[in-house]
Amino acid sequence: MTGTLVLAGTPIGDVADAPPRLATELASADVVAAEDTRRLRRLTQALGVQPAGRVVSYFEGNEAARTPELVEALAGGSRVLLVTDAGMPSVSDPGYRLVAAAVERDIRVTAVPGPSAVLTALALSGLPVDRFCFEGFLPRKAGERLGRLREVADERRTLVYFEAPHRLDDTLAAMAEVFGAERRAAVCRELTKTYEEVKRAPLGELAAWAAEGVRGEITVVVEGAPDKGAEELDADELVRRVRVREEAGERRKEAIAAVAAAAGLPKREVFDAVVAAKNASNATGSTDAGRG
Secondary structure: OEEEEEEEEOOOHHHHHOOOOHHHHHOOOEEEEEHHHHHHHHHHHHHHOOOOEEEEOOOOOOHHHHHHHHHHHHOOOOOOOOEOOEOOOOOOOOOOOHHHHHHHOOEEEEEEEOOOOHHHHHHHHOOOOOOOEEEEEOOOHHHHHHHHHHHHHOOEEEEEEEEEEHHHHHHHHHHHHHHOOOOEEEEEEEOOOOOEEEEEEEHHHHHHHOOOOOOOOOOEEEEOOOOHHHHHOOOHHHHHHHHHHHHHHOHHHHHHHHHHHHHOOOHHHHHHHHHHHHHHHHHHHHHHHHHO
């Protein structure tokens, strides 16, 4: 008999939010793999429980090396409990490698549902919640960050991001540049903690606010792109959408096809708009060169 891998959600702030099953699993697991063993110790003390099994660290730095060891324990019949510092393991946290490896070995994987910063922020944002995309953390480098944002510039679903406080101002400024300064958003800070704050405003205003410095755990929720009908899209807007997709790495032919499909227009109409814009740009350049 193989064992069971249990992914356990942990509080994102208030320890009282810990699911009751968490204490039971901590007390009975053969192995507890924790992102930070010191934080685990504080959590178990707060819950009044003592792990009976072996406690090991499982974080970004040793995840690849430790996964085979944990899989072998599971294959031998152990019940392995995986916890991270906050929220559900494997969601922008260690765990994906272990889950994938366990599934490949046909080992049972289950979960103890718990608090989620993604869903909590989404619910508090005041933005549409019927359809959403979780985008995790954006790249640290400015160019890569802009590229990632351009990939979802026309995404109509609500977008949810995690971000470090010291990068929040740059991220919000980049979002305002790509999505538009008037796009609605919410910055959710220190959720369920003493100084919880939800700042709701257009991206331009939020970027200016964040420039003064923001602390704490951050989740950003951004309104999806507006639903523009074909009659509302002029040639300049069609060209802009094609350019955004090209800058994100798409070939022009594919970008034109995607923009046409999203707008409900013939590809030829979008192609003609792109060609006209290119010809106009070339003509302006030639005129300026002649004046020089």
